[in-house]
Amino acid sequence: MATHNAPTDLPPRADISCRNQTDSGAFRRPAAEAQAGPRTFCGLMGVFGSDRAADDIWLGLHALQHRGQESAGIVTSDNGALHCLKDSGLLQQAVPRDKAKSLLPGRFGIGHVRHAGPGMEGQQNIEPLVIGYSSGTVAIAHNGALTNGHALRDEYEAYGAIFQTSTDSELLVHMLAKPTHIIKDDPLGHCLGHLDGAFCFLHLTSDALIAARDPRGFRPLALGRLPGGGWAVASETVAFDALGARCEREILPGEIVTIDAAGLHTRFFHGIAGGGGGHTPTALCMFEHVYFARPDSIVFGVNVHQARYRLGQAVARECPVDADIVVPIPDSGYSAALGYSRESGIPQDRGIVRNHYVGRSFIKARQSQRTLDVTMKHNVVKPVVEGRRLVIVDDSLVHGTTMGILVKSLRDAGAREIHLRLSCPPNLHPCRYGVGFTNQGELLAAKFPAARICADFKLDSIGYCSLEGAKAAMSGQTKNYCDACFTGLYPTGNA
Numbered sequence: 001m002a003t004h005n006a007p008t009d010l011p012p013r014a015d016i017s018c019r020n021q022t023d024s025g026a027f028r029r030p031a032a033e034a035q036a037g038p039r040t041f042c043g044l045m046g047v048f049g050s051d052r053a054a055d056d057i058w059l060g061l062h063a064l065q066h067r068g069q070e071s072a073g074i075v076t077s078d079n080g081a082l083h084c085l086k087d088s089g090l091l092q093q094a095v096p097r098d099k100a101k102s103l104l105p106g107r108f109g110i111g112h113v114r115h116a117g118p119g120m121e122g123q124q125n126i127e128p129l130v131i132g133y134s135s136g137t138v139a140i141a142h143n144g145a146l147t148n149g150h151a152l153r154d155e156y157e158a159y160g161a162i163f164q165t166s167t168d169s170e171l172l173v174h175m176l177a178k179p180t181h182i183i184k185d186d187p188l189g190h191c192l193g194h195l196d197g198a199f200c201f202l203h204l205t206s207d208a209l210i211a212a213r214d215p216r217g218f219r220p221l222a223l224g225r226l227p228g229g230g231w232a233v234a235s236e237t238v239a240f241d242a243l244g245a246r247c248e249r250e251i252l253p254g255e256i257v258t259i260d261a262a263g264l265h266t267r268f269f270h271g272i273a274g275g276g277g278g279h280t281p282t283a284l285c286m287f288e289h290v291y292f293a294r295p296d297s298i299v300f301g302v303n304v305h306q307a308r309y310r311l312g313q314a315v316a317r318e319c320p321v322d323a324d325i326v327v328p329i330p331d332s333g334y335s336a337a338l339g340y341s342r343e344s345g346i347p348q349d350r351g352i353v354r355n356h357y358v359g360r361s362f363i364k365a366r367q368s369q370r371t372l373d374v375t376m377k378h379n380v381v382k383p384v385v386e387g388r389r390l391v392i393v394d395d396s397l398v399h400g401t402t403m404g405i406l407v408k409s410l411r412d413a414g415a416r417e418i419h420l421r422l423s424c425p426p427n428l429h430p431c432r433y434g435v436g437f438t439n440q441g442e443l444l445a446a447k448f449p450a451a452r453i454c455a456d457f458k459l460d461s462i463g464y465c466s467l468e469g470a471k472a473a474m475s476g477q478t479k480n481y482c483d484a485c486f487t488g489l490y491p492t493g494n495a
Contacts, residue, residue: 041115045110046109054109055097064239072091077204095111128141141201156175188210217252218284250300286470289302295334306335319421324388325384354378392410424465427445
């Protein structure tokens with residue numbers, strides 16, 4: 001019988017302490033509806049060189065809470081040991097701030113807030129993951145979705161790998177643990193080069209914080225400087241504002257940034273997309289500006305509020321209508337509605353009020369939950385809308401859940417006319433890169449023409465921003481964005 005001896009020249013594993021409020025539950029593979037790849041939309045935060053690392057990460061994640069409201073976690077490194085606290089729920093529920101400060105020592109670490117797609121629920125999938133393997137112990141947090149994730153997972157399972165989660169993050173650790181990868185000059189860069197799709201990774205070891213972004217740059221990832229001289233990495237610059245940190249720059253597509261005791265080091269990896277360092281055409285996600293990012297963030301070099309304001313101006317020019325007031329759909333419609341109002345000369349008024357204690361309904365996986373959330377979240381101001389012709393402005397029309405309920409409420413409140421204007425083109429195709437619409441059958445504009453939507457929702461008219469107008473409004477250029485959800489032209493190929 002053959003025997004296998006463990007190598008003796010590998011670094012020891014770091015100690016791990018990880019606390020969950022509830023039991024981890026059983027692992028299950030993604031459901032059939034999610035087999036194209038796990039769909040998550042998340043927020044990442046990391047700091048290095050802070051005397052209050054856990055609290056800095058907590059504050060940064062709090063600013064990123066809009067990117068994920070189902071679970072949260074923080075891992076810090078201290079004297080060779082990784083300390084972890086994570087659970088389901090909003091950040092304050094999953095990782096109470098006082099517990100983070102008392103139970104997570106160390107001067108560097110990473111954090112994660114998460115929205116889980118179908119098949120991704122469960123305690124075992126909450127990030128950051130903390131995993132030990134032959135080269136040590138790592139914590140990993142991820143934002144995005146791999147288009148070749150299932151193929152790689154099937155390949156590794158065929159060779160005996162046993163997965164404990166359904167996340168892409170664990171897949172990267174299995175790739176790093178492969179013996180032929182361990183001996184590479186740059187194991188992490190080599191493994192990242194085998195991944196395709198959208199990904200931003202934060203990778204924590206006992207002595208370093210590593211950040212990486214895919215060669216097409218689908219998702220944003222920024223590098224900041226802490227007031228005390230340390231470093232910060234975050235999905236959006238608004239996380240730096242919470243710390244008084246200064247944004248230095250974006251982490252570039254295809255770039256790996258390593259921060260350790262010796263300072264900051266950067267390199268590029270050559271991936272499936274064709275290589276980093278500017279050699280691959282970017283595919284920046286348009287929905288970051290349209291919906292997901294906070295309006296006070298700088299994303300892809302552009303302030304989100306200003307981009308949304310220009311989107312509203314564009315749809316006002318392209319789809320004019322006579323009306324009495326412009327009514328924004330809270331909250332992501334505010335900036336676009338202001339642009340529409342200023343461009344059209346129609347005054348804006350607050351005809352709908354939002355309850356901010358209800359989360360973002362768009363990213364909920366189940367229709368029943370989306371409907372309940374919308375009903376609880378919005379209320380019409382009847383004296384503002386009664387007897388008036390309204391232009392209601394929203395960022396997008398995806399499932400139609402929010403719009404159907406709101407239009408009925410506005411009609412019940414006595415609105416004379418309702419004209420819907422949307423600050424992006426119609427969503428006709430599912431997203432493969434981490435945005436929450438993965439099933440084309442759920443996309444309203446893909447199922448019905450505009451006339452049918454108007455009739456079903458009892459709208460007087462509907463108007464979308466054109467693709468060219470939207471791209472120009474975002475950055476003054478009409479290239480370098482991923483527009484697959486509008487056009488069906490996927491940057492990673494249509495297979």
